[in-house]
Amino acid sequence: MTIKRRDFLKKAGAGTGLAALGACGGGEGTAEAVDGEVSGPRVEWRLATSYPPSVDILYGATDRLAEHVSAATGGNFTIRVYAPGEIVGALQVMDSVMQGTTQCGFSPGYYYRGKHPALAFDTTVPFGFDPRQQVSWLTRGGGLDLINSIYADFGIISFPMGNTAGQMGGWFREPVGGLSDLAGLRMRIPGIGGEIMSRLGVTVQVLGAPEIYPALERGAIDATEWVGPHDDEKLGFHQIAKHYYYPGWWEPGSTASLMISREAWDELPTAYQEIIKTTCGDILSWTLAGYDEANPAALQRLTRDEGVMLHEFSSEIMEAAWRESNAYLEEQAAADPVFRTVFESFSAFRNQAFPYSAGNEGAYARFTFPKIEVG
Amino acid sequence: MTIKRRDFLKKAGAGTGLAALGACGGGEGTAEAVDGEVSGPRVEWRLATSYPPSVDILYGATDRLAEHVSAATGGNFTIRVYAPGEIVGALQVMDSVMQGTTQCGFSPGYYYRGKHPALAFDTTVPFGFDPRQQVSWLTRGGGLDLINSIYADFGIISFPMGNTAGQMGGWFREPVGGLSDLAGLRMRIPGIGGEIMSRLGVTVQVLGAPEIYPALERGAIDATEWVGPHDDEKLGFHQIAKHYYYPGWWEPGSTASLMISREAWDELPTAYQEIIKTTCGDILSWTLAGYDEANPAALQRLTRDEGVMLHEFSSEIMEAAWRESNAYLEEQAAADPVFRTVFESFSAFRNQAFPYSAGNEGAYARFTFPKIEVG
Numbered sequence: 001m002t003i004k005r006r007d008f009l010k011k012a013g014a015g016t017g018l019a020a021l022g023a024c025g026g027g028e029g030t031a032e033a034v035d036g037e038v039s040g041p042r043v044e045w046r047l048a049t050s051y052p053p054s055v056d057i058l059y060g061a062t063d064r065l066a067e068h069v070s071a072a073t074g075g076n077f078t079i080r081v082y083a084p085g086e087i088v089g090a091l092q093v094m095d096s097v098m099q100g101t102t103q104c105g106f107s108p109g110y111y112y113r114g115k116h117p118a119l120a121f122d123t124t125v126p127f128g129f130d131p132r133q134q135v136s137w138l139t140r141g142g143g144l145d146l147i148n149s150i151y152a153d154f155g156i157i158s159f160p161m162g163n164t165a166g167q168m169g170g171w172f173r174e175p176v177g178g179l180s181d182l183a184g185l186r187m188r189i190p191g192i193g194g195e196i197m198s199r200l201g202v203t204v205q206v207l208g209a210p211e212i213y214p215a216l217e218r219g220a221i222d223a224t225e226w227v228g229p230h231d232d233e234k235l236g237f238h239q240i241a242k243h244y245y246y247p248g249w250w251e252p253g254s255t256a257s258l259m260i261s262r263e264a265w266d267e268l269p270t271a272y273q274e275i276i277k278t279t280c281g282d283i284l285s286w287t288l289a290g291y292d293e294a295n296p297a298a299l300q301r302l303t304r305d306e307g308v309m310l311h312e313f314s315s316e317i318m319e320a321a322w323r324e325s326n327a328y329l330e331e332q333a334a335a336d337p338v339f340r341t342v343f344e345s346f347s348a349f350r351n352q353a354f355p356y357s358a359g360n361e362g363a364y365a366r367f368t369f370p371k372i373e374v375g
Numbered sequence: 376m377t378i379k380r381r382d383f384l385k386k387a388g389a390g391t392g393l394a395a396l397g398a399c400g401g402g403e404g405t406a407e408a409v410d411g412e413v414s415g416p417r418v419e420w421r422l423a424t425s426y427p428p429s430v431d432i433l434y435g436a437t438d439r440l441a442e443h444v445s446a447a448t449g450g451n452f453t454i455r456v457y458a459p460g461e462i463v464g465a466l467q468v469m470d471s472v473m474q475g476t477t478q479c480g481f482s483p484g485y486y487y488r489g490k491h492p493a494l495a496f497d498t499t500v501p502f503g504f505d506p507r508q509q510v511s512w513l514t515r516g517g518g519l520d521l522i523n524s525i526y527a528d529f530g531i532i533s534f535p536m537g538n539t540a541g542q543m544g545g546w547f548r549e550p551v552g553g554l555s556d557l558a559g560l561r562m563r564i565p566g567i568g569g570e571i572m573s574r575l576g577v578t579v580q581v582l583g584a585p586e587i588y589p590a591l592e593r594g595a596i597d598a599t600e601w602v603g604p605h606d607d608e609k610l611g612f613h614q615i616a617k618h619y620y621y622p623g624w625w626e627p628g629s630t631a632s633l634m635i636s637r638e639a640w641d642e643l644p645t646a647y648q649e650i651i652k653t654t655c656g657d658i659l660s661w662t663l664a665g666y667d668e669a670n671p672a673a674l675q676r677l678t679r680d681e682g683v684m685l686h687e688f689s690s691e692i693m694e695a696a697w698r699e700s701n702a703y704l705e706e707q708a709a710a711d712p713v714f715r716t717v718f719e720s721f722s723a724f725r726n727q728a729f730p731y732s733a734g735n736e737g738a739y740a741r742f743t744f745p746k747i748e749v750g
Binding site for chain 1: 647649
């Protein structure tokens with residue numbers, strides 16, 4: 001059976017050739033069922049991702065999507081992944097899908113707050129959901145329907161496909177104790193996190209990934225945040241800024257989405273739609289599991305071998321951040337009715353989920369996890 | 376396009392008819408591609424589940440599996456779900472797959488500790504992983520490969536497909552403070568949790584789901600555990616035992632598996648194997664998200680409307696349980712080399728994961744979740 005399958009794959013490869021790449025929707029042709037294998041229309045999609053190969057777990061998400069979709073369709077539905085800069089830049093992925101340059105893209109919704117501020121909820125908001133709560137709100141609490149009603153205005157349907165785990169608070173050249181230490185501190189922190197930090201007195205800077213290390217090295221910034229131990233380690237911030245803070249209260253459960261052109265989506269056979277949906281769900285779990293596996297080992301290397309000093313943000317900073325974050329979300333909700341609708345759904349879910357998490361599983365975590373010290 | 380798809384489905388239904396149900400592996404026939412839809416060999420599987428429809432989230436997992444697999448294969452791969460008692464009992468699902476009575480089954484591995492004690496790690500062990508850690512260990516930390524090397528001896532390959540979230544500690548007629556209150560207490564608690572409780576002085580009873588409520592009502596038992604608020608509420612224990620304890624330290628991240636006959640698996644086209652695998656991953660995330668959504672609301676109803684009193688187990692009980700649980704796992708590892716191999720993998724992962732979880736995300740949880748009180 002195995003040998004026959006290989007024969008089939010060879011035949012398929014040497015067969016009708018690659019269908020023409022449509023600007024949107026891809027080409028179609030129908031392959032015959034051979035030797036008991038599956039067949040279906042030929043579809044070729046292009047995918048633009050915001051993540052370079054060095055962000056290996058999230059880049060791996062799109063590789064895995066392409067691989068699984070191809071395998072599940074007998075090689076008939078192929079997705080070619082383009083890294084940032086190959087077709088569009090990391091921040092233009094949604095535009096690429098809107099314009100039909102690619103049929104789909106992988107990117108966090110909060111990059112596109114300029115198109116609609118409530119797209120922040122697709123990814124994470126300060127003092128928002130942890131990864132499980134975020135997934136639960138999106139898939140079981142009505143969140144994704146609300147988010148997709150916003151994407152619909154841009155001709156897009158989206159599914160969550162990646163999660164970074166709770167992020168870290170970032171790298172500081174000098175320790176920060178109370179709020180007075182934040183006053184005038186030059187920190188690279190984009191997005192809503194930057195808005196809140198600005199209200200706490202920080203001089204906020206927005207820099208792309210390649211610019212951060214040089215800025216830190218020459219003293220143009222005093223601090224930066226990125227993702228978490230696994231991704232941060234590769235960028236080498238620890239070589240300059242030795243103080244690593246947690247928690248990253250502005251990104252407690254960051255989720256990235258597969259954004260799909262609605263037109264391309266509607267042209268898919270229902271079977272292919274189904275395969276995309278379940279593969280997104282599988283990869284959502286798989287990326288989170290990947291960070292949960294990689295982060296502890298990376299943090300251990302950083303603290304044990306690289307002299308990194310771990311700190312928890314002081315309660316003075318946390319309390320001020322909590323107040324300003326909620327104030328910010330309330331202001332946005334007052335200013336925009338769609339934002340308010342999403343915020344109300346978020347708040348209702350949070351009012352249930354937070355006290356529950358503080359109870360049963362919180363008690364387990366508080367008792368059990370500190371029982372084992374860092375090796 | 377939609378209408379044509381419906382035509383296709385009608386034609387397929389009226390077509391070659393249902394293939395004969397093989398004892399193992401199912402029947403095969405090849406459907407033609409119609410109207411650009413997918414086609415592939417006809418496969419019909421039977422699935423025995425340990426969960427009755429009343430355990431709706433986990434029963435829903437198998438319904439969803441059947442639905443998605445059918446949709447992803449153009450209706451060519453069908454899975455029929457049998458509730459406990461329809462073919463085999465809830466505790467005979469693995470046997471059903473081993474014997475080829477059904478091609479697959481949905482059940483927690485720890486039901487089958489009698490076949491091999493290390494199958495406990497497929498589900499959960501006392502003071503083991505929380506749900507994210509369990510998924511990460513299985514899928515990224517090598518756990519599933521070890522577990523499948525055990526299942527292989529029984530002609531089975533398995534994939535995790537359900538998670539109940541961290542379970543609760545159960546229902547007690549009277550409050551339990553310290554260890555002295557456990558002495559002689561008659562509690563329904565099966566599995567390793569029961570072994571540990573027995574070491575703590577409890578008189579352990581093992582009862583099936585339908586027997587628990589009557590036993591509690593007539594005073595034959597003083598306490599019982601089940602799953603968590605969403606599932607417990609339906610069984611009505613709160614009508615008799617008003618004291619609800621947490622955390623359920625013996626089942627912190629219970630995971631149920633799709634167990635598949637290796638023979639049936641090997642007969643599948645690779646595309647169908649791929650569809651099964653990604654659908655399991657999707658449902659694993661979806662069941663956890665379901666419990667995370669349903670548990671908080673159920674607990675709110677129980678405490679607000681039903682007079683249930685929530686308690687955290689005392690540190691005296693928790694400390695004793697921690698000691699006895701680790702001693703138990705060490706004893707099992709000393710007695711069985713395969714158990715030892717799995718335990719060493721579990722321990723290595725736990726030594727990294729626990730301190731990490733206590734840090735960054737632990738700090739976020741400790742600060743943020745108690746900010747909102749139960750409504």
